[in-house]
Every structure is written in structure tokens, then in C-alpha cells.
Amino acid sequence: MTSNLNQFVLNTIQNILNNHNFILPDNDDLQASVLLEIVTQFENSKSEKNKNRKKDQIKTIGYNKIKNLENLPDKICSICIDNFCIGEYKRTLKCNHTFHKKCIDRWFKKDHFDCPLCRENIIN
Numbered sequence: 001m002t003s004n005l006n007q008f009v010l011n012t013i014q015n016i017l018n019n020h021n022f023i024l025p026d027n028d029d030l031q032a033s034v035l036l037e038i039v040t041q042f043e044n045s046k047s048e049k050n051k052n053r054k055k056d057q058i059k060t061i062g063y064n065k066i067k068n069l070e071n072l073p074d075k076i077c078s079i080c081i082d083n084f085c086i087g088e089y090k091r092t093l094k095c096n097h098t099f100h101k102k103c104i105d106r107w108f109k110k111d112h113f114d115c116p117l118c119r120e121n122i123i124n
Contacts, residue, residue, distance in 0.1 A: 055108070058113070058123070063089050063090060063091045063101045065087060066089070066090055077098070079100070079103035079116060080103050091104050091105075093115050095118050104116075
């Protein structure tokens with residue numbers, strides 16, 4: 001099945017290139033490398049779109065200013081191991097782990113889409 005699909009894709013690419021007066025040499029190795037390059041670029045594009053979608057979802061995770069320390073489920077941020085203080089911003093993930101906003105945002109910027117403590121996926 002994959003071989004038929006590969007041949008179909010190669011023939012389609014060849015037709016497109018021929019329509020633009022670009023002739024691909026009749027060389028199986030070259031055709032295979034062209035096909036591999038196209039598939040790789042497609043997968044990279046798909047992966048990048050997925051990553052951007054996840055980053056957009058992360059932006060929807062709420063944060064708020066700490067007004068009362070007694071209501072916090074955690075008394076320290078597990079990333080920086082520092083106490084929470086009134087007036088700082090925090091994020092609480094759906095797993096109920098709480099972090100300083102700046103600490104968890106740094107975690108997210110490294111393309112992590114899970115809780116650094118329990119590893120629960122925070123993105124749908």
C-alpha cells in the first residue's frame with residue numbers, strides 16, 4: 001500500500017513539475033529523496049502547526065494575583081522552590097498544582113505541555 005501511495009505521490013509531483021517545465025530525471029534514488037524531502041517538510045509543517053496550537057491553548061490558562069496565602073493548595077512554587085507571596089502572580093493547572101506565573105511560563109516556553117510535577121498533559 002505504501003509503495004502504491006509513494007508511486008502515486010511521485011507521479012503527482014512529476015505531473016506538477018512537468019506542467020511547470022521542470023523535468024525530474026528518471027532516477028529512483030533521486031525520486032525517493034525528493035519524496036522523502038517533501039514528506040519531511042510536510043511533517044515538520046504539521047508538527048509546527050500543532051505546537052503553535054498548543055501554545056495558543058496555553059495562553060488561555062488563567063492566572064491571578066495572590067491575595068491570600070491561606071487558600072493556596074501549595075505554599076511554595078515547585079519550580080523555583082520559593083514561597084508564594086501576596087501580590088505575586090500564580091497559575092493553577094487543571095491538576096491543581098500551582099506555580100509562579102513567571103516560572104511555569106518559562107516551562108511552557110521550552111515546549112513542555114504538561115505539569116512539571118505530575119506530568120499530566122495540560123492541553124486537550
